[in-house]
Amino acid sequence: MKLTIIGSGYVGLTTGACFAEVGHQVVCVDSDPDRVQSLVTGTVPFFEPGLEALVKKNVAAKRLRFTGSTEEGVNHGEVLFITVPTPPLADGSVDLTFMEKVAREIAQYLDSYRVIVDKSTVPVKTGERVAQTIRKYAKPGVEFDVVSNPEFLREGAAVMDLMKPDRIVIGGNSDRALALMQKIYEPFVAPVLVTDINSAELIKHAANSFLALKISYINALAELCELSGADVLKVAEGIGADKRIGRGFLNAGLGYGGSCFPKDVAAFIAISEQLGQPFNLLKEVQAINNRQSVRFLDSVREALWVLKDKKIAVWGLSFKPNTDDIRSSVAVSLVEKLVAEGAEVSAYDPKAMAKVRETSLASQIRLADSALDAAADAEALIIATEWAEFGLVDLAALRDAMQTPLIFDGRNLLDPVAVRDFGFQYRGVGRGITTERH
Numbered sequence: 001m002k003l004t005i006i007g008s009g010y011v012g013l014t015t016g017a018c019f020a021e022v023g024h025q026v027v028c029v030d031s032d033p034d035r036v037q038s039l040v041t042g043t044v045p046f047f048e049p050g051l052e053a054l055v056k057k058n059v060a061a062k063r064l065r066f067t068g069s070t071e072e073g074v075n076h077g078e079v080l081f082i083t084v085p086t087p088p089l090a091d092g093s094v095d096l097t098f099m100e101k102v103a104r105e106i107a108q109y110l111d112s113y114r115v116i117v118d119k120s121t122v123p124v125k126t127g128e129r130v131a132q133t134i135r136k137y138a139k140p141g142v143e144f145d146v147v148s149n150p151e152f153l154r155e156g157a158a159v160m161d162l163m164k165p166d167r168i169v170i171g172g173n174s175d176r177a178l179a180l181m182q183k184i185y186e187p188f189v190a191p192v193l194v195t196d197i198n199s200a201e202l203i204k205h206a207a208n209s210f211l212a213l214k215i216s217y218i219n220a221l222a223e224l225c226e227l228s229g230a231d232v233l234k235v236a237e238g239i240g241a242d243k244r245i246g247r248g249f250l251n252a253g254l255g256y257g258g259s260c261f262p263k264d265v266a267a268f269i270a271i272s273e274q275l276g277q278p279f280n281l282l283k284e285v286q287a288i289n290n291r292q293s294v295r296f297l298d299s300v301r302e303a304l305w306v307l308k309d310k311k312i313a314v315w316g317l318s319f320k321p322n323t324d325d326i327r328s329s330v331a332v333s334l335v336e337k338l339v340a341e342g343a344e345v346s347a348y349d350p351k352a353m354a355k356v357r358e359t360s361l362a363s364q365i366r367l368a369d370s371a372l373d374a375a376a377d378a379e380a381l382i383i384a385t386e387w388a389e390f391g392l393v394d395l396a397a398l399r400d401a402m403q404t405p406l407i408f409d410g411r412n413l414l415d416p417v418a419v420r421d422f423g424f425q426y427r428g429v430g431r432g433i434t435t436e437r438h
């Protein structure tokens with residue numbers, strides 16, 4: 001089928017490449033000329049495992065191309081997927097100006113029937129507003145349908161998540177549109193859930209908020225583990241073995257970050273308030289999440305007393321491993337807090353250094369060439385993102401490189417017993433049982 005994706009970011013580009021991979025003819029539109037130029041020359045402007053190869057393969061097979069022209073995109077696709085940003089406003093509610101603008105742009109070029117699919121994460125009832133906007137600005141009589149098809153991919157595993165999703169959610173009320181959507185997803189082996197448009201929109205915020213809730217639940221337990229001498233990893237294993245609970249998203253640490261959870265939990269709270277039923281449980285989810293990094297910094301201060309002039313190494317700057325994305329990264333905000341207190345920070349990330357260089361933080365810290373280089377002469381090491389390579393580091397070399405062998409493991413990456421055997425003092429999150437040497 002002929003498909004158009006409007007917005008070629010993490011979601012748009014991965015969706016476009018995966019649709020092309022299963023045989024659809026895809027045009028990806030983006031309003032950023034630099035991004036289009038980069039994609040035309042085969043360069044994906046962010047790191048996502050497997051994506052660049054998939055893009056190149058499908059461009060070469062002439063199933064995927066890029067343009068800056070929405071008109072070209074609207075003319076090409078029988079179905080138009082909107083994947084533009086839906087960032088937060090200061091009060092937590094969603095800024096829908098990108099959505100509204102795209103709706104107007106589509107309307108301007110609409111000449112014959114199209115399905116307009118909202119894949120961006122939007123508040124419930126946005127589909128209705130998109131339809132009203134298109135109706136208002138389109139030529140009289142032109143036919144179209146609006147469908148909601150939320151995206152559940154995770155960065156770092158985006159291609160796999162799109163090719164083999166747990167489920168595909170399609171919300172709409174037109175048989176014609178739903179039939180086209182089913183046809184698009186036919187090559188994907190996944191259960192398809194068809195709903196009304198409002199339910200589909202709500203599912204996305206409900207899913208992300210529930211995952212964030214699981215993380216805050218385990219982080220609240222981590223605090224109790226520290227106070228009681230229990231080990232949160234064992235507790236997570238013990239409760240996660242119950243199929244009704246599940247082990248996923250029970251990793252205690254510095255809390256959730258990234259471009260989705262913080263904004264989507266805030267959005268769901270704002271949506272619930274607008275609907276007249278404040279979702280107070282989610283406010284506690286946010287509060288626990290914020291407390292994690294505060295508690296973590298407190299433990300660093302407790303060990304080093306004053307942070308001013310202390311040499312602190314930080315491993316990991318991306319918001320999670322296998323991505324170079326530093327949007328709302330807890331690691332970055334932790335570094336900012338250390339810098340604000342006068343610490344001398346040396347940081348290293350396997351993929352995010354280029355993105356950090358584009359920020360003002362770059363001039364305030366030392367950007368190291370490797371994990372060991374970051375740790376040179378450090379009085380403490382903080383693990384802020386659990387990149388696999390940090391778990392494979394030569395512990396003897398690390399101990400010898402550091403001024404003081406002290407590790408704060410914000411993601412429970414290392415084995416406390418193993419690092420203690422190498423002479424380190426170690427502090428994880430929620431690992432009360434291991435705070436003493438046995």
Ligand SMILES: NC(=O)c1ccc[n+]([C@@H]2O[C@H](COP(=O)([O-])OP(=O)(O)OC[C@H]3O[C@@H](n4cnc5c(N)ncnc54)[C@H](O)[C@@H]3O)[C@@H](O)[C@H]2O)c1
Nearest residue numbers: 007008009010011030031032083084085086120121151155
């Ligand atoms: N990143 C994720 O992991 C993820 C996963 C699921 C859902 N989402 C949701 O998907 C949406 C997009 O997120 P993202 O991370 O891909 O964003 P992104 O910032 O990576 O990409 C958005 C792209 O849209 C382009 N754009 C903006 N306005 C445009 C317009 N008028 N016409 C054409 N292009 C335009 C931008 O230039 C940018 O390239 C958001 O609603 C987000 O919440 C994101």
Ligand SMILES: O=c1ccn([C@@H]2O[C@H](COP(=O)(O)OP(=O)(O)O[C@H]3O[C@H](CO)[C@@H](O)[C@H](O)[C@H]3O)[C@@H](O)[C@H]2O)c(=O)[nH]1
Nearest residue numbers: 151152153154155215249250251255256257258260319320
């Ligand atoms: O047990 C866990 C799992 C995750 N995290 C943190 O949670 C954040 C988000 O992680 P993850 O969900 O893996 O990454 P995202 O790419 O942000 O994906 C989430 O957000 C996307 C955007 O909406 C959704 O599509 C995905 O389904 C949803 O998992 C990161 O800071 C992680 O460090 C934890 O602290 N503990």
